[in-house]
Amino acid sequence: ALSIGIVGLPNVGKSTLFNALTKAQNAQAANYPFCTIEPNKATVSVPDKRLEALAELVNPQKIIHATVDFIDIAGLVKGASKGEGLGNQFLANIRECAAILHVVRCFEDENITHVDGSVNPLRDAETIETELIIADIQTVTRKIERLAKQVKADKEAGKSLEECKRLADFLNEGNKASQFDIPEHNEHFKQVWHELSLLTAKKMIYCANVDEEGLEEESAHVKALKEAAQKQGCEAVVVCANLEAELQGLSAEEQAEMLSSYGISESSLVNVVRTGYRTLGLCSYFTAGPQEVRAWTFKQGWKAPQCAGVIHTDFEKGFIRAEVISYADYVKFKSEAACRSAGVLRVEGKEYAVQDGDVMHFLFNV
Ligand code: GDP
Numbered sequence: 516a517l518s519i520g521i522v523g524l525p526n527v528g529k530s531t532l533f534n535a536l537t538k539a540q541n542a543q544a545a546n547y548p549f550c551t552i553e554p555n556k557a558t559v560s561v562p563d564k565r566l567e568a569l570a571e572l573v574n575p576q577k578i579i580h581a582t583v584d585f586i587d588i589a590g591l592v593k594g595a596s597k598g599e600g601l602g603n604q605f606l607a608n609i610r611e612c613a614a615i616l617h618v619v620r621c622f623e624d625e626n627i628t629h630v631d632g633s634v635n636p637l638r639d640a641e642t643i644e645t646e647l648i649i650a651d652i653q654t655v656t657r658k659i660e661r662l663a664k665q666v667k668a669d670k671e672a673g674k675s676l677e678e679c680k681r682l683a684d685f686l687n688e689g690n691k692a693s694q695f696d697i698p699e700h701n702e703h704f705k706q707v708w709h710e711l712s713l714l715t716a717k718k719m720i721y722c723a724n725v726d727e728e729g730l731e732e733e734s735a736h737v738k739a740l741k742e743a744a745q746k747q748g749c750e751a752v753v754v755c756a757n758l759e760a761e762l763q764g765l766s767a768e769e770q771a772e773m774l775s776s777y778g779i780s781e782s783s784l785v786n787v788v789r790t791g792y793r794t795l796g797l798c799s800y801f802t803a804g805p806q807e808v809r810a811w812t813f814k815q816g817w818k819a820p821q822c823a824g825v826i827h828t829d830f831e832k833g834f835i836r837a838e839v840i841s842y843a844d845y846v847k848f849k850s851e852a853a854c855r856s857a858g859v860l861r862v863e864g865k866e867y868a869v870q871d872g873d874v875m876h877f878l879f880n881v
Pocket of ligand 1: 523524525526527528529530532585622623624724725726727755757758794864
């Protein structure tokens with residue numbers, strides 16, 4: 516499954532945030548018997564108002580949201596890329612994630628030591644990113660050595676060798692791999708690039724960890740981080756990890772009470788989860804029946820059979836066709852039967868690219 520790795524300097528609130536996500540997972544666990552529980556992973560549901568609206572119409576026994584996985588990758592510090600301490604293991608853990616949630620300390624608290632002495636989100640973000648870039652340089656350098664040997668036997672490898680050298684220079688100038696422009700007509704290098712699976716090529720979300728007051732008013736720290744995020748074309752979310760860790764243990768009423776005492780209406784964790792889902796490039800289609808109304812996760816561009824395979828591999832193998840109602844039509848006509856009579860239920864075949872929000876009914880051979 517696609518997951519999001521949580522990274523950041525020590526004492527910025529990673530564990531606190533992960534703890535909040537774990538509490539959310541445990542509170543939802545009854546609804547997700549299919550999710551395996553692992554100590555460093557939190558599988559949390561993605562709130563989706565469309566799902567609630569469908570449930571209102573269908574009145575099912577169960578509502579099942581899509582989920583997103585967060586992985587706790589503790590302990591990335593200066594020097595990690597040089598293999599000090601457990602560094603390399605941590606880098607390997609990040610490599611397995613599809614995206615990175617980079618927690619940056621924006622709260623002031625003199626009782627909590629900052630590893631570099633003061634609160635400075637941009638400097639902190641750079642410290643972490645430098646480590647990731649150094650790790651990538653090492654990866655590319657190893658590749659260059661291997662390609663140099665291959666060139667003698669395989670001329671094609673030469674095309675990648677040149678690109679890898681250019682990439683190494685680019686990284687050495689302090690750039691992230693995500694900003695590297697991959698030559699369009701070099702298939703060999705595209706394959707190499709894929710194999711490299713560079714850390715700084717991954718999608719990143721900045722997570723500004725603020726104090727309770729910071730949720731109401733944007734500090735200069737948060738503004739600076741948001742600007743940096745925008746320049747890099749990534750998102751920034753604001754969260755108060757301490758408050759979330761407290762909130763997640765409470766009942767819905769208690770949560771509402773606590774939130775309103777801080778003058779806010781919604782838990783900021785929801786925003787983290789939604790942004791994560793979107794950043795992974797994930798979409799949802801729905802199934803709606805009396806037993807359950809459920810969101811299923813797919814990647815943009817997937818065709819109907821592949822989407823059916825998310826439910827069960829048999830659905831993909833035996834795929835015949837799909838009946839599709841767009842979300843907008845479903846809520847407009849209020850039932851599958853009404854959509855059918857109104858002529859808005861479409862029959863789609865193997866080539867149909869499923870759209871986010873489609874209400875699907877698959878027909879298949881067993
Ligand atoms: P990690 O090393 O990044 O995992 O950081 P922790 O989650 O262990 O947090 C370090 C310390 O900062 C803990 O004592 C937290 O309670 C505290 N902390 C985390 N978030 C906040 C916050 O929003 N405000 C304040 N004042 N303290 C926080």
